Amino acid sequence: SQQGEEDPQALSIQEGENATMNCSYKTSINNLQWYRQNSGRGLVHLILIRSNEREKHSGRLRVTLDTSKKSSSLLITASRAADTASYFCATDDEAAGNKLTFGGGTRVLVKP
Amino acid sequence: SQTIHQWPATLVQPVGSPLSLECTVEGTSNPNLYWYRQAAGRGLQLLFYSVGIGQISSEVPQNLSASRPQDRQFILSSKKLLLSDSGFYLCAWSLRDRDNTEAFFGQGTRLTVV
Numbered sequence: 001s002q003q004g005e006e007d008p009q010a011l012s013i014q015e016g017e018n019a020t021m022n023c024s025y026k027t028s029i030n031n032l033q034w035y036r037q038n039s040g041r042g043l044v045h046l047i048l049i050r051s052n053e054r055e056k057h058s059g060r061l062r063v064t065l066d067t068s069k070k071s072s073s074l075l076i077t078a079s080r081a082a083d084t085a086s087y088f089c090a091t092d093d094e095a096a097g098n099k100l101t102f103g104g105g106t107r108v109l110v111k112p
Numbered sequence: 113s114q115t116i117h118q119w120p121a122t123l124v125q126p127v128g129s130p131l132s133l134e135c136t137v138e139g140t141s142n143p144n145l146y147w148y149r150q151a152a153g154r155g156l157q158l159l160f161y162s163v164g165i166g167q168i169s170s171e172v173p174q175n176l177s178a179s180r181p182q183d184r185q186f187i188l189s190s191k192k193l194l195l196s197d198s199g200f201y202l203c204a205w206s207l208r209d210r211d212n213t214e215a216f217f218g219q220g221t222r223l224t225v226v
Contacts, residue, residue: 043202
């Protein structure tokens, strides 16, 4: 089964609004990462948050991590049409050589 | 700088034909290597994972196999393709560092089995 599961599966917002998506996981992790995928392309790394961190910012991105609840959230502020993409969380399995497992993703549509 | 090459970009193959997708990484040594498959509009399914030459972990029993003949070369193969093998295949690498497991992806191969 997938280690990370994103919620919601799809999100449609207007340009300028904030987009929030969540990720839940099951095992112990070293870090949690968020990736972006434009249609038909490879994934691009956005941000990594370590297990001992609770919040991290990068430009218009804000990531939180709650290890007690085994969950993370990604917030994109002041969204732009160019933010339209699928967003995935990924967790590393320390017990398995830090292999990365991805969730099902959230498809975000930002309408101009 | 590190780069990853994955080819071909698209492939149409008949049922029962063999498959060989190749992925190579430049600019790093001893990477972790991954093959993922993505169905349309879905998440990534980890197929194979390798921490070194000849070391392959299979995540899902299936019609596919993987090999790592060289440190920076990862090959996905099938002897006889099935219709269900259609999908978007992604190769990726990451450092073998528990504190930095960021993955770098190739551009993917869209495989259609007809």
